[in-house]
Amino acid sequence: MNITVLLDMAADGFGDRVVVGTREAGLTAQALRARASAGAALVEAEGADAILHLAVNTPAFPVALFAAGLAGVPLVPVNYRLGAEQLDHLVGNHPRALVVADERQRAAIERAGLTARTPEEFLQQTRTPAPHAVEPREVDPDSAAVVIYTSGTTSAPKGVVLTHANLVSYVLGTVEYGAAAEDDAALMSVPPYHIAAVSNALTNLYAGRRVIVLEAFTPQDWVETVRDQGVTNAMVVPTMLARIMDEPGLDRSVPSLRSLAYGGAAMPRRVVEQALREWPAVDFVNAYGLTETSSTITVLGPEDHRAGGERLSSAGRAVPGVEIQVRADDDTPLPAGTSGHVWVRGEQVSTAYAGGGSGSSLDADGWFHTRDRGRLDAEGYLFLEGRVDDTIIRGAENIAPAEIEDVLQRHPDVADAVVVGVPDEEWGQRIEAVVVPRRGVDLDAEALEALRATVRGSLRGAKTPDRIVAWAELPRTPTGKLVRRDVVAGLAR
Amino acid sequence: MKPRVGATLASTTDQTTVIVVRWGAEDLDVTCGGAPMVDARGPEAGTSHPADPAQQAGTVMGKRYASEEHGVELLCTKPGSGTLAIGGVPVPLKDAKPLPASD
Numbered sequence: 326m327n328i329t330v331l332l333d334m335a336a337d338g339f340g341d342r343v344v345v346g347t348r349e350a351g352l353t354a355q356a357l358r359a360r361a362s363a364g365a366a367l368v369e370a371e372g373a374d375a376i377l378h379l380a381v382n383t384p385a386f387p388v389a390l391f392a393a394g395l396a397g398v399p400l401v402p403v404n405y406r407l408g409a410e411q412l413d414h415l416v417g418n419h420p421r422a423l424v425v426a427d428e429r430q431r432a433a434i435e436r437a438g439l440t441a442r443t444p445e446e447f448l449q450q451t452r453t454p455a456p457h458a459v460e461p462r463e464v465d466p467d468s469a470a471v472v473i474y475t476s477g478t479t480s481a482p483k484g485v486v487l488t489h490a491n492l493v494s495y496v497l498g499t500v501e502y503g504a505a506a507e508d509d510a511a512l513m514s515v516p517p518y519h520i521a522a523v524s525n526a527l528t529n530l531y532a533g534r535r536v537i538v539l540e541a542f543t544p545q546d547w548v549e550t551v552r553d554q555g556v557t558n559a560m561v562v563p564t565m566l567a568r569i570m571d572e573p574g575l576d577r578s579v580p581s582l583r584s585l586a587y588g589g590a591a592m593p594r595r596v597v598e599q600a601l602r603e604w605p606a607v608d609f610v611n612a613y614g615l616t617e618t619s620s621t622i623t624v625l626g627p628e629d630h631r632a633g634g635e636r637l638s639s640a641g642r643a644v645p646g647v648e649i650q651v652r653a654d655d656d657t658p659l660p661a662g663t664s665g666h667v668w669v670r671g672e673q674v675s676t677a678y679a680g681g682g683s684g685s686s687l688d689a690d691g692w693f694h695t696r697d698r699g700r701l702d703a704e705g706y707l708f709l710e711g712r713v714d715d716t717i718i719r720g721a722e723n724i725a726p727a728e729i730e731d732v733l734q735r736h737p738d739v740a741d742a743v744v745v746g747v748p749d750e751e752w753g754q755r756i757e758a759v760v761v762p763r764r765g766v767d768l769d770a771e772a773l774e775a776l777r778a779t780v781r782g783s784l785r786g787a788k789t790p791d792r793i794v795a796w797a798e799l800p801r802t803p804t805g806k807l808v809r810r811d812v813v814a815g816l817a818r
Numbered sequence: 819m820k821p822r823v824g825a826t827l828a829s830t831t832d833q834t835t836v837i838v839v840r841w842g843a844e845d846l847d848v849t850c851g852g853a854p855m856v857d858a859r860g861p862e863a864g865t866s867h868p869a870d871p872a873q874q875a876g877t878v879m880g881k882r883y884a885s886e887e888h889g890v891e892l893l894c895t896k897p898g899s900g901t902l903a904i905g906g907v908p909v910p911l912k913d914a915k916p917l918p919a920s921d
Binding site: 326327330333334337338463466489490497499500501502503504511521524525528529532534558560584586588608610612620621624626627644645 | 823824837839859879880881882893895896914915916917918919920921
């Protein structure tokens with residue numbers, strides 16, 4: 326079924342409710358449907374085969390998402406921070422797209438022979454109803470609703486095809502229709518090319534919760550928006566929460582906030598513990614998922630957060646309709662407590678990459694390899710141990726950087742840490758670490774040597790970094806993902 | 819009938835519409851208010867039948883109704899007064915454990 330079914334249900338069930346933007350100037354569910362319909366008419370008039378969104382998050386994004394759904398073409402949100410070469414390549418994949426792009430992207434769009442509308446122009450053009458009503462298309466549930474390019478931190482970006490069936494299955498499996506209270510409001514801080522922005526637009530609409538977006542994140546803007554707009558629910562990536570917690574002199578009071586979800590990268594234990602102390606009344610939710618899984622596949626809920634302990638380092642348990650399996654290198658399933666490759670199965674899991682030919686990205690039994698390492702405990706809680714591709718092979722031993730990073734990040738002088746494998750003639754790879762000192766702390770050679778001793782005391786010699794250096798910051802994407810190849814390159818300089 | 823997943827079925831006794839989320843291998847008749855539901859885009863759309871007073875439990879917008887026995891799951895997209903049933907047996911509400919908002 327089409328994702329626009331979700332919009333229809335919202336417009337039919339609570340059409341007068343503002344669902345996008347500020348309470349004063351936002352769009353009601355009915356207005357969102359009317360604009361999506363006008364947007365779909367534009368797609369049809371131009372014979373476009375996709376809507377390309379190359380802009381910061383504004384109300385044009387949900388309008389474009391549902392306009393594409395109504396017209397039966399995919400929405401393709403593209404990272405506006407990409408370099409010219411990558412951007413040209415991705416835009417070139419969609420030569421017949423209707424383009425919504427920020428003014429500063431105009432050159433890139435024109436290089437591809439396309440014309441661009443700004444989000445403001447797109448919203449202006451969808452203000453007036455379509456000259457003729459767009460007939461709701463019967464779309465194939467297995468056709469693309471969204472194509473999202475992965476961040477490409479470990480390989481070239483891949484276009485993940487999420488079908489209408491994938492996304493609707495995710496929403497129905499995780500959200501209760503109309504469950505939000507009239508004055509609930511969700512604050513979205515991740516950029517629109519991230520899967521969480523797509524799933525967020527769908528789930529909050531279906532729940533009847535108004536969504537406010539933060540175009541560019543700063544700790545100050547975030548807390549002020551929460552207070553000014555009476556935000557009840559928010560989603561952040563770990564680096565954002567760390568910055569909110571670390572910002573000196575920031576008024577962190579957020580009386581309206583009831584629920585804070587985080588995900589997108591590993592959350593340092595120190596940061597979440599600090600946030601739990603800072604905001605004891607807030608329900609914390611850790612969500613793990615991938616672009617390929619239509620967002621969340623496991624959830625660690627508020628009770629687990631309050632209970633504390635080792636489970637705070639867990640990504641939680643599988644959501645309804647999702648199965649998780651941990652397998653050995655040779656694909657045999659492993660019992661609870663044993664680390665291996667994390668595999669996932671469920672209707673919300675994408676089966677294909679754009680331009681990937683007819684091959685499925687699933688195995689014969691429908692399982693998808695996340696390329697994450699992890700283990701399940703006896704009650705099904707998933708503990709993640711980093712990307713398979715980040716595994717360090719020192720001698721013949723596989724070493725997961727996450728375990729060492731966890732020890733470093735728990736040290737009171739350390740704000741952030743990364744552990745990588747560096748080419749080594751004797752061992753194949755040796756272990757090196759980069760730490761970012763906490764504000765006001767100076768980590769000299771002696772302090773770094775003491776840090777090595779701490780790691781050796783917690784783990785063992787083979788897992789102790791051969792070298793630890795201190796940097797002012799780590800190379801991360803704007804959504805908080807570490808770019809390890811840049812760390813390795815930096816260490817070689 | 820054996821509708822495909824994603825098809826909309828309309829009641830012939832009230833305003834209820836449902837979307838087929840799951841459908842097993844069987845050819846089945848789903849009734850609402852005692853009369854067969856029809857394909858909302860098919861030739862029978864818009865027909866009306868008298869409702870069975872004994873089948874008036876009502877349908878609730880946004881709720882899912884699932885028969886494990888038949889492998890059928892329906893999502894209510896417009897509510898009404900009739901009871902959803904297969905072979906005269908009401909299709910129970912699917913109890914969903916509320917999940918905290920995660921995005």
